[in-house]
Amino acid sequence: MIEVLVVVGPGLVADAGLLEEIAAREFAAAGVSGTLVHARDASDVLSLLSSGEGADGCAVVLPGPSAEVRSLIGRDLGAVVWVDVERADGVTTGEGATHLHGRGIGGLGWGIRHAVHRVRHPSRRIAYGPLPEQWGELYLPDADQPSVVMLVHGGYWRSIWAADIMGPLCADLAGRGLAVWNLEYRRPDLHGWDATTADVAAGLAALATALPPRADGTSALDLTRVAVVGHSAGAQLALRAVADAVGSARAAVGEAGAVGEVGGVGGVRVAMAVSLAGVLDLVEGDRRWVGTGAVGAALGGRAPEGQVAPPYADASPLLRLPLRVRQLVVQGAADDLDLVDFSRRYARAAEQAGDEVTYLEMPGDHFDVINPATPIWQATARALVEGPASRG
Template identity: 90%
Template sequence: MIEVLVVVGPGLVADAGLLEEIAAREFAAAGVSGTLVHARDASDVLSLLSSREGAGCAVVLPGPSAEVRSLIGRDLGAVVWVDVGRADGVTAGKGATHLHGRGIGGVGWGIRHAVHRVRHPSRRIAYGPLPEQWGELYLPDADQPPVVMLVHGGYWRSIWAADIMGPLCADLAGRGLAVWNLEYRRPDLHGWDATTADVAAGLAALATALPADALPPGALSPGADGMSALDLTRVAVVGHSAGAQLALRAVADAAAVGASAAGGARAAAGEVGGVRVVMAVSLAGVLDLVEGDRRWVGTGAVGAALGGRAPEGRAEPPYADASPLLRLPLRVRQLVVQGAADDLDLVDFSRRYARAAEQAGDEVTYLEMPGDHFDVINPATPIWQATARALVEDPASRG
């Protein structure tokens, strides 16, 4: 059984009993054995981390101590560091993860992520030189698998990261699909253009950035100029919440580039840079940015991300370029998934988007089922299981 060690650093402001309750609940839900320990100082933290068993994993809440915080950047293995407050610009050591800004509930996220990493190993691959420019590649036990690129949400804010898509990675890989779970720079720290560029670069990286040793033996074809045995002619791009906006915008941009490069001949396939997108999927997406800003969705998240309020009247850039509703037709098959118990504005966006996409000539399936905003990324729910079946059947059989 997996052993999880949760270490609480000195000076952390949190009710000790509540920390115990959260940890115990997560241990039980994950089916693991766990211990929560309060460390006296940095030396104590190091001692506790060094005592881990081979099958164990560690989550550390460093707290305010400078000595303990100095350990975050050290190479101490696959530690998940969790700051309950926001802590921008922190870079964890090799093999480690830093989560922050999710409040005391971040303890649960940290435990889930630590257990996931033990149970479902992946390869982290950089597609750029900056700390947030990477993706995690999950490979199934299958030859020439189609690929799903996942784009996480979080209202374009840096406190949310690729870890929230981990359960979907494991589920899809178990269904025979390769998964590319993308991290990217968020606009709250880096600006809107950086975010857009990273998602485009992450998609292109499927054909250009995957090293030979990231793939199984024999996965590279001689003379294929580094192209992997992943089937890049059958790629689905899937985004959740704000990530759905980024995903569909990237697909629209790819179709536009392909059309420009080949006089429109490749636009229907969404092909660019050796990657052929055959399906775009929105999971509870923010698909109408103009109305999203006007309705103050995510407490003003849209305007904050794009750098200003939506204009009155005719939409201009960046709204005209960024809003999926204004980029139709995508000329790629689409699946729009929406939980009926989600934010009513998101339900409205999804319904109107699906109708508009169909009217624009796109092939669209609209899937609305019982569920909330996070049920669409929970492998145990009926709405995700229906989504996963569509992902397996569509790119695999119709690419």
Template identity: 80%
Template sequence: MIEVLVVVGPGVVADAGLLEEIAAREFAAAGVSGALVHARDASHVLSLLSSPSPSSPSPSPSSSSPPNGAGCVVVLPGPSAEVRSLIRRDLGAVVWVDVERADGVTAGEGATHLHGRGIGGLAWGIRHAVHRVRHPSRRIAYGPLPEQWGELYLPDADEPPVVMLIHGGYWRSIWAADIMGPLCADLVGRGLAVWNLEYRRPDLHGWDATTADVAAGLTVLATASEVRGLAVLATASGSDALPPGADRRPGTVAALDLARVAVVGHSAGAQLALRAVADAAAGEVNAASGVGVVMAVSLAGVLDLVEGDRRWVGTGAVGAALGGRAPGLGEGRAAPPYADASPLLRLPLRVRQLIVQGAADDLDLIDFSRRYARAAERAGDDVTYLEMPGDHFDVINPATPIWQATAEAIAHVLPPPQGDKTDNN
């Protein structure tokens, strides 16, 4: 059984009993064993990270191996400068969780830093740590900056089609690619390759950086010579062997059917997904000619940015992301960046679309999805509208009927190759 060690650093401002409750609940939900330990100082944290199991720590600070070799280590570092200095060190697959917002933190090789999600960030950290052990992937940088990367998951199949995932979070840096992990596992189980994209968010880097990163993420698989190591990807089982039929020549993509790609976004990520597809269809992303996008999927998307800003969705998230307010009522047509960014204003996309919406979601998002689907149909696009019971996060929960229906629709458009050996159970 997977073992999870949660380390609470000195000075963490949180009720100890509540931390225990959160950890116990997540251990039970994930079907893992675990322990939560309160560390005295940085040396104690380091010794815990080096111990062979959560229950038997040994003081071996020179070792960077996680407990039991499983990589399931979650640390709430707290304010101590000595403990925080460990975040930058290469200590293995540690998931560092700051309950407060902590911008600009770069974790060591193989580690992850989550922040700004409050005390609930511990739950997200445990889920992510367990996911990484159960579903290995290969992280690939598509640019020089810390947030310019994606994780590629490969099924046991020869040349599978690809699903590119773009996470949401109202374009704010406290939300990251980890929230899409469960979908990665589900889609790989259906015989599909998954490219889970991280990108610079506009709250720290500006809107142009965000759109540039998403465009790069869409095209990078067609320009593999720019991505070191892309031709020797790990399989979903964690092996370094290439999948059957993979091209072993340097500078080429291993075992991916780039003629069949779906771009899927959640919430604000749906806006980014549909905007990137619109740019590619309009020829504004030149390198995208090597990637055949055959489907765009919105999961509870923010699809009308003009009304989104006017209605102050996400407590002003739209205007904050785009760097200014939308035109008011009676002020005329929207100009850039709204005219370029709002999916409703970019129709037709000329790509098959699936618009998914939970009936218990924010009423404005339901309104945006319904109006967008009708407008896309009027514009001549091939669009399917799927509204089912569920809230904003049910659409990215593999256990829900709304996601199951979504995944089946994606797999229908992107059937896995003949002879796929992947087990969907």
């Protein structure tokens, strides 16, 4: 059985009993054994981490404010999940470690889930650029030349949310025979909108070189039927990346090129784009103040009145139609009503523009669409397997 060690650093401002409750709940839900220990100082943290090493062990550390303990985050101490309950930007971890932050005391739960996931579902972390947030995790199924699903996480374009939230989908899809590329990228709250869009585009193109070719020179992945899937704000980024890729390819071959022949870039051909509870109308999203002003904060300004210009014209999926690839728009009926409105209007507009669109609305909230146990995700996963993954 997996053993989880949770270490609480000195000086952390949190109710000890509540930390115990959160940890116990997560241990039980994950079916693991776990211990929560309060460390006295940095030496104690080091000693606890050393004693917790092992193939079936993992560690989660809430470092707290101590400078001595925080200095350990950058050291190579293995696959430790460091969790700051407050926002802590710009933290660099040691090799193999992860840093989660800004999710409040509930971040402990996210940290335990991520630590267990990493033990149960190993992946390859592959950089697509030189910066700390320019990487993806590749999950490989037991299959020859599998089709690929690229996942783009959401979080209203804010840096406190990261690729770990898509971990359960990675495991589910890999179990269905699909390779999964779970993308991390620079978020605009720290790096600006252009950096974010550039990273998602680069992450998609990086699939072409993610693995070395096979002995016969062919690709180890089937890059002719890639599905690009985004959740929430990640759906906007995913659909925008597909629109940009298709537009670039069409420009390269001319407007007479067949849609199926131009849906890719850099050797990667997109066969399907999927929105999971997506923010698909950025103009109305800003005007309605969704995510407490998340759209304007990400794009660097409010949506203009009258004629829509960049960056909104380039970024809003609704304004980039037709997409010219097959689309699946998934929406939980119990989600934010503005998101339900965006998804319904987007699907209708895409169909009117000539795109092949399936609209899937089922019971569920904003996070049910990324929960492998829910009916709405099960239906989504079947569509992914029967769509790009199908060789028929």
